[in-house]
Structures are given as structure tokens and as C-alpha cells.
Amino acid sequence: xxxxxxxxxxxxxANNIDRIGSVYIADGNIVSVSDEPxxxxxDNIINAENQIVCPGFIDLSTRLRDMGHSRxxxxxxEVRAAASAGVTTLCLQPDTVPVIDTAAVVxxxxxxxxxxxxxxxxxxxxxxxxxxxxxLSSMLSLKQAGCIAVGNANRPVKNLLxxxxxxxxxxxxxxxxxxxxxxFWLGNNGCAHEGVISTRYGLPSxxxxxxxIALAQCLELAELTGCRVHFGQLSCKRSVIKIHQAKKYxxxxxxxxxxxxxxxxxxxxxxxxxxxxxxxxxxxxxxxxYLRQGLIGRTINSICSDHQPHDxxxxxxxxxxxxxxxxxxxxxxxxxxxxxxxxxxxxxxxxACLSANPARVLRLNSGALTPGFSADxxxxxPELDWQVNSENWKSQxxxxxxxxxxxxxxxxxxxxxxxxxxxx
Amino acid sequence: xxxxxxxxAEGKLKHFLTIDGLSRELLTEILDTAESxxxxxxxQVKKVPLLRGKTIVNLFFxxxxxxxxxxxxxxxxxxxxxINMNIATSATSKGESLLDTIRNLESMFVDMFVxxxxxxxxxxxxxxxxxxxxSVINAGDxxxxxxxxxxxDMFTIRQLKxxxxxxxxxxxxxxxHSRVARSEIQALxxxxxxxxxxxxxxxxxxxxxxxxxxxxxxxxxxGLKDIDVVMMLRLQKERMSSALLPSExxxxxxxxLTEEKLKVAKPDAIVMHPGPIxxxxxxxxxxxxxxxxxxxxxxxxxxxxxxAVMAMAMQAAPAPGRSGGIHTIPGDKxxx
Numbered sequence: 001x002x003x004x005x006x007x008x009x010x011x012x013x014a015n016n017i018d019r020i021g022s023v024y025i026a027d028g029n030i031v032s033v034s035d036e037p038x039x040x041x042x043d044n045i046i047n048a049e050n051q052i053v054c055p056g057f058i059d060l061s062t063r064l065r066d067m068g069h070s071r072x073x074x075x076x077x078e079v080r081a082a083a084s085a086g087v088t089t090l091c092l093q094p095d096t097v098p099v100i101d102t103a104a105v106v107x108x109x110x111x112x113x114x115x116x117x118x119x120x121x122x123x124x125x126x127x128x129x130x131x132x133x134x135x136l137s138s139m140l141s142l143k144q145a146g147c148i149a150v151g152n153a154n155r156p157v158k159n160l161l162x163x164x165x166x167x168x169x170x171x172x173x174x175x176x177x178x179x180x181x182x183x184f185w186l187g188n189n190g191c192a193h194e195g196v197i198s199t200r201y202g203l204p205s206x207x208x209x210x211x212x213i214a215l216a217q218c219l220e221l222a223e224l225t226g227c228r229v230h231f232g233q234l235s236c237k238r239s240v241i242k243i244h245q246a247k248k249y250x251x252x253x254x255x256x257x258x259x260x261x262x263x264x265x266x267x268x269x270x271x272x273x274x275x276x277x278x279x280x281x282x283x284x285x286x287x288x289x290y291l292r293q294g295l296i297g298r299t300i301n302s303i304c305s306d307h308q309p310h311d312x313x314x315x316x317x318x319x320x321x322x323x324x325x326x327x328x329x330x331x332x333x334x335x336x337x338x339x340x341x342x343x344x345x346x347x348x349x350x351x352a353c354l355s356a357n358p359a360r361v362l363r364l365n366s367g368a369l370t371p372g373f374s375a376d377x378x379x380x381x382p383e384l385d386w387q388v389n390s391e392n393w394k395s396q397x398x399x400x401x402x403x404x405x406x407x408x409x410x411x412x413x414x415x416x417x418x419x420x421x422x423x424x
Numbered sequence: 425x426x427x428x429x430x431x432x433a434e435g436k437l438k439h440f441l442t443i444d445g446l447s448r449e450l451l452t453e454i455l456d457t458a459e460s461x462x463x464x465x466x467x468q469v470k471k472v473p474l475l476r477g478k479t480i481v482n483l484f485f486x487x488x489x490x491x492x493x494x495x496x497x498x499x500x501x502x503x504x505x506x507i508n509m510n511i512a513t514s515a516t517s518k519g520e521s522l523l524d525t526i527r528n529l530e531s532m533f534v535d536m537f538v539x540x541x542x543x544x545x546x547x548x549x550x551x552x553x554x555x556x557x558x559s560v561i562n563a564g565d566x567x568x569x570x571x572x573x574x575x576x577d578m579f580t581i582r583q584l585k586x587x588x589x590x591x592x593x594x595x596x597x598x599x600x601h602s603r604v605a606r607s608e609i610q611a612l613x614x615x616x617x618x619x620x621x622x623x624x625x626x627x628x629x630x631x632x633x634x635x636x637x638x639x640x641x642x643x644x645x646x647g648l649k650d651i652d653v654v655m656m657l658r659l660q661k662e663r664m665s666s667a668l669l670p671s672e673x674x675x676x677x678x679x680x681l682t683e684e685k686l687k688v689a690k691p692d693a694i695v696m697h698p699g700p701i702x703x704x705x706x707x708x709x710x711x712x713x714x715x716x717x718x719x720x721x722x723x724x725x726x727x728x729x730x731x732a733v734m735a736m737a738m739q740a741a742p743a744p745g746r747s748g749g750i751h752t753i754p755g756d757k758x759x760x
Binding site: 194195196198199200201202203204205207271272313316317318319320321 | 444521522523541543544545546548549553565566567568569603606630631632633635636
């Protein structure tokens with residue numbers, strides 16, 4: 001199978017390419033992004049005129065539900081959402097049912113992914129057995145079965161000694177730890193940022209310190225143990241400062257931010273609207289600005305969707321009892337483009353944060369249009385307006401605060417390993 | 425969702441969920457209406473026929489004696505039929521969701537819900553979900569709001585000290601967990617009080633308490649200086665077990681209101697408490713029962729204020745449609 005993507009603006013940050021041209025794909029791999037290969041007879045030509053052609057997006061934190069929660073969403077429904085959003089690689093958080101803490105469950109994930117026609121779902125293995133935070137998981141077996149990293153999802157590790165040992169063990173097998181910093185006790189079952197809004201509406205609140213203290217502890221342990229750590233879904237200013245300092249002193253750590261944290265703050269939260277119930281909570285304007293700064297200075301190198309689809313029931317109730325999370329795969333690209341439109345980052349940076357940089361975090365040979373690489377490609381129209389409504393939405397979870405809004409930028413074609421998995 | 429959810433198209437009070445976002449005129453209208461009902465309880469026949477034929481459900485997901493009783497009396501005096509539901513011991517303990525409980529009651533052709541719930545935002549949620557002809561009165565939701573308590577306190581204050589512009593009010597105790605405090609602060613600021621001061625240890629204050637429009641003191645003796653109205657809050661016993669306070673006795677020593685400490689306030693200061701009071705924990709019996717205490721007056725005023733709010737809300741609600749209560753979730757695939 002040979003595919004030619006014609007006359008698009010090719011943006012490939014890893015190879016420092018930004019020019020009009022064509023991409024040539026054969027047998028699932030990129031063949032060339034410049035000269036036409038000799039005797040190239042495409043089976044399929046995709047016209048990308050006035051569109052952008054870039055590496056397929058790599059999402060560092062996703063929940064697809066299914067396994068235990070199929071009434072919320074399934075692999076089938078969510079990979080279609082991912083494909084339509086230009087996302088070609090997904091990292092699945094381990095808090096499925098059953099938890100991803102054995103090789104058998106990793107195999108099950110792979111099987112479900114194959115069945116859904118979207119093989120590039122990488123499981124993040126549990127750091128501790130059943131994510132209970134007390135006993136180490138079999139990280140080597142998990143790695144050998146195909147886990148891309150380990151993590152404890154949003155569950156607490158019982159104490160720092162266990163975290164230290166888990167990190168030492170992960171380091172021994174060169175396993176990446178994906179860590180969402182949150183001190184369970186300081187979080188105190190909160191559902192909103194500890195600030196003006198939680199004060200006004202009497203909502204149980206989560207201070208920034210719940211994140212920054214857990215982050216500081218993990219940074220110290222990263223230094224002590226030599227474990228590779230990627231910090232996920234940062235939400236506040238002081239976290240950005242801490243990561244920046246750690247990197248300055250040579251610590252090999254990286255970080256991402258969920259796309260909605262770059263756009264929404266506690267002030268956007270209309271009173272008790274559960275669509276805005278998300279963890280970590282939406283924080284202040286200053287936090288948002290610092291997170292954006294973090295992207296520019298590369299303290300934060302990736303943007304993730306932190307996709308968490310829910311059924312309607314999960315969001316119907318008094319705010320504190322509703323389930324946190326936003327269905328966010330399909331708004332990932334338009335919200336990244338909004339950052340570009342607001343001149344917070346350049347288009348090249350934005351694409352890098354969704355492709356080349358997460359690939360580097362995961363040590364994957366993807367996230368770039370390098371000849372020989374698997375052909376994961378996203379073609380999108382940056383000017384196309386579309387409304388977030390049931391007609392356009394693919395995810396089974398409609399829990400998004402952007403529902404009803406008109407956003408700019410839409411994927412027209414997605415290729416995964418040279419196979420067209422989405423075409424508008 | 426906005427706080428305008430409380431008002432109908434003409435700007436009249438349809439639901440009473442929070443003081444937040446309501447105008448001074450509207451709060452004054454509530455107080456004036458309550459004034460007109462204040463005499464009813466003293467008549468031989470303690471009833472007016474305003475809500476005859478209306479069904480009001482007291483929906484209490486949390487236990488309460490005083491609030492529920494005064495709501496019930498208020499409804500009865502307006503000639504409504506009242507049903508008391510103590511959900512704390514009923515449906516939801518069998519796993520029924522809040523929404524299902526509401527849908528079931530709607531199907532019984534009710535006209536008004538008076539709701540108390542342990543979670544902030546519960547009354548907003550019910551008002552948003554319920555059929556258009558049903559009014560919702562918040563009788564306390566989590567740590568968010570208790571607007572009728574605030575209004576009955578404003579009513580009591582206005583009877584004794586009508587000039588809000590010269591009023592300095594101190595609220596003492598567990599502000600962090602108090603829906604009463606939040607509503608009192610908003611009501612006092614809306615009515616133009618000169619100063620609202622909160623007095624508590626840091627563990628019992630929200631992190632951004634100043635943003636509510638208050639001054640802060642951590643010392644009762646200093647904090648009571650120049651105060652016209654002393655509002656005490658109930659201290660829940662569980663604050664000790666959750667490490668917010670060391671002991672009842674130490675709390676009483678620092679923040680308990682005694683005759684001695686009350687002397688720092690203005691000589692004609694009044695002492696209020698939303699009840700139920702913990703004698704010897706936040707307030708000394710001599711003060712609670714003393715000449716400056718208006719605690720029992722607050723209770724009797726509760727009836728008139730709740731009558732006023734119920735009557736106003738019922739007048740602002742549209743007539744019920746053919747289907748009575750049942751309706752579907754708005755939006756297409758969902759408003760989520």
C-alpha cells in the first residue's frame with residue numbers, strides 16, 4: 001500500500017521541517033518528505049492543500065474506560081474519538097478494572113486495542129499491586145509484556161519508603177515512572193482549587209501544596225534513586241518553578257500539562273457546573289499563565305488530553321459527588337491551536353508538545369516524519385470552524401465544558417502505521 | 425448555570441438557593457414581606473390562605489429539628505399541605521440517586537421542595553433539574569449556603585438595629601464549614617453593613633476568607649471591640665477528631681463567648697446564634713440566656729421569614745403543566 005499526501009504544509013518539529021510539500025508512505029512507513037521516490041505509484045492520494053501535515057499525536061494520559069466501566073465508554077468508541085482527533089498513540093492509565101498490574105492484563109489491553117482497530121495503545125503498568133500503594137508490582141514482567149511506563153494513576157503510595165523502593169526498582173530495570181503529584185492527605189477529598197471560588201461556594205478544596213509537596217518529594221527521590229520520572233498533569237505555578245529548578249540542576253525529569261489547564265481557571269467554573277469538575281482542579285489565572293510559560297521555556301515539554309469520558313449519570317448530582325474528569329481527546333487540537341492564536345506558543349512548539357516531545361519521553365521511534373519511521377500522520381485544516389455537538393462528537397463521554405462552543409481547527413485525515421484510520 | 429437560576433423572567437424570586445447574586449432591593453422585599461407575616465402567628469387563627477392547595481415537600485437529606493419544624497410551621501400557616509421526608513433514613517440509603525429521588529417526588533405533583541443536603545450545590549442541582557413549576561428553597565447545602573437562616577437573622581437585626589450602614593457585626597467560630605456564615609456575610613454586605621468581622625483560629629477559616637468581604641481576627645477579645653452584633657456559630661464535635669482544634673476546653677478559653685468578653689463589644693450589642701447551641705463550648709449559659717441574647721427571637725422570626733420566602737417563590741413560579749412533574753433531561757446528547 002502506497003500513500004501520497006500532497007501539497008500540504010508539512011510541519012515536523014523533530015526534523016525542523018516547515019514547508020509546503022508531499023509525504024510519501026509505503027508499507028506502513030514514511031519513505032520521504034521531500035523528493036518523490038523513484039517509481040512511486042501511490043494507491044491513494046490525499047490532497048492536503050491549505051492543510052497542515054504533521055506527525056500523529058501521542059497522548060500521555062488517557063482513560064478509555066471499557067475494562068470495568070464500559071457503560072461510560074469503550075475502546076471502540078474512544079479510539080474513534082482519538083483517530084478523529086489526530087491522535088495515533090495513546091497511553092492508558094492503569095486504573096482500569098482489573099488494574100493493569102500483571103502481564104495478563106497488559107495482553108488483554110493489547111487484544112482489545114487490536115480488536116478496536118487501533119493497535120497503538122500503550123498500557124502504563126501499575127507501580128504497586130492493585131494500585132494499593134503498599135507492594136511493588138512486577139515491573140519487569142510488565143515492561144516485557146509491553147508496558148511503556150509505570151505509575152500509580154491518581155492513587156496514593158502509602159508512604160515515602162515504599163515510593164523510594166518502587167523508584168529504585170523501576171530504575172534497576174530502566175522503567176519510566178509517570179507520576180501525577182498529589183498528596184492524598186492534603187488533598188482532603190477536595191473537589192475544587194483552594195481559592196476564591198471554593199471559599200465563596202463552600203466547596204471542599206485542594207491546596208496547591210497538595211501538588212507541590214508531592215512533587216518536591218518525588219524530585220528528591222528521583223535524585224536519590226536515579227529513577228526516570230515524568231510528571232503528569234501539572235496544575236500550578238509553583239510546580240513549574242520546581243521542575244524548572246530541578247532541570248537546571250541536571251535532574252533527568254520531564255513534565256506535561258493537561259490541555260484544559262492551559263485554558264480554564266477556577267473563574268470559568270459557573271457555580272456547581274460539574275463539567276468543570278476535574279482533578280487536579282482548575283486553578284488561578286496566574287497558574288494558567290505560568291503553565292503556558294512552562295511550555296515556552298520547555299520546563300513542560302508535552303501537552304496531554306487527560307481524557308476521561310463519563311456517562312451522564314456520573315456528572316448529575318451535587319458538585320462534590322459528581323465524578324471528576326473531562327472528555328478531551330477531540331478538543332485537544334483546536335485548544336492547542338487556540339494557544340497559538342493567542343500567541344502563547346508557536347504552531348511548531350504546539351505540534352512538538354503533542355508529538356516529538358512525548359515520543360522522546362516514552363523513547364518511541366515516532367512523533368516525527370523521519371523516513372523509516374512508522375507512518376503516524378495527522379492532516380488538519382487549521383481554519384475550519386466546527387461546533388462541539390452531538391453531530392460532530394465521537395467519544396461516548398460528552399462531559400466537556402466546551403460543549404456547544406465553536407472551535408477552530410479540525411483533523412481531516414489520520415494515518416496510523418500507514419493505515420488511514422480516520423478521514424473526514 | 426448562574427445564580428440567576430433563582431429569578432424568573434420578571435426578576436422575581438422563584439427559587440431561594442443563596443444570597444449570592446441577589447440585590448439589596450430583593451433582600452429588603454423579603455424582609456418587608458416577612459414583616460407583614462410576623463403578626464400571623466399571634467392571631468387566634470394562625471393561618472392565611474395564600475398557599476391553599478399547594479403541596480410542599482420538606483426534603484431533608486440531613487437531620488434537622490429546628491429548621492424543618494419552622495419550615496413546616498411556615499407552610500402550615502400559609503395553608504399548604506406539607507410532607508416531611510427524612511431521606512437520611514430513607515431512599516438514598518438504599519442507593520437511590522439524588523436525581524431519582526427528585527423525579528419520584530415530582531411525579532407526586534408537588535409544588536415546592538425545601539431541601540437540606542450535606543453537599544454544597546445540592547439545592548442548585550435540584551433547582552436546575554426539577555420541573556419548571558416547582559420552586560426550590562435551600563434549607564442548607566453542605567458548606568455553601570443557608571439563605572433563610574441569614575434572612576431571619578437580618579430580620580432580627582433590623583428589628584433591633586435598623587441602620588445597617590452603621591452596623592459592625594462579628595461572626596465567631598467555624599467559618600470554614602459554615603453555610604450559615606457564608607450566607608450571613610453575603611446578606612450583611614448586600615444590605616450595606618459597615619463591617620463584617622470574622623473571628624476564628626486559622627484552622628476554621630477558609631484560605632481566602634477576605635475575598636468574601638470581611639476583616640479577620642484570631643483573637644476574640646480584640647475582635648469584639650466596637651461590635652454591635654455578635655453572631656456565634658455552632659462548633660461541631662467532629663472538628664476535634666479531624667485535628668482542627670485541640671479540645672473543647674481550649675476552644676472555649678479562646679473563642680467561647682463569656683460575659684467578661686462580651687463587655688468589649690458595644691454595651692447595647694446583641695448576641696445571636698443559629699442554634700443548636702453548645703453551652704460551655706462556644707457560649708456561656710449566662711450569655712446565651714442573658715439580656716443581650718436574642719437567640720429565641722431568631723427562632724420565632726424564622727417562621728415569618730420562611731413564610732415570606734415560600735409565598736414569594738410560589739407567586740413567581742409558573743402554573744404547573746399538564747404532565748405535572750415528569751420531564752426529560754434538557755439538551756441533546758447532554759449538558760453534562
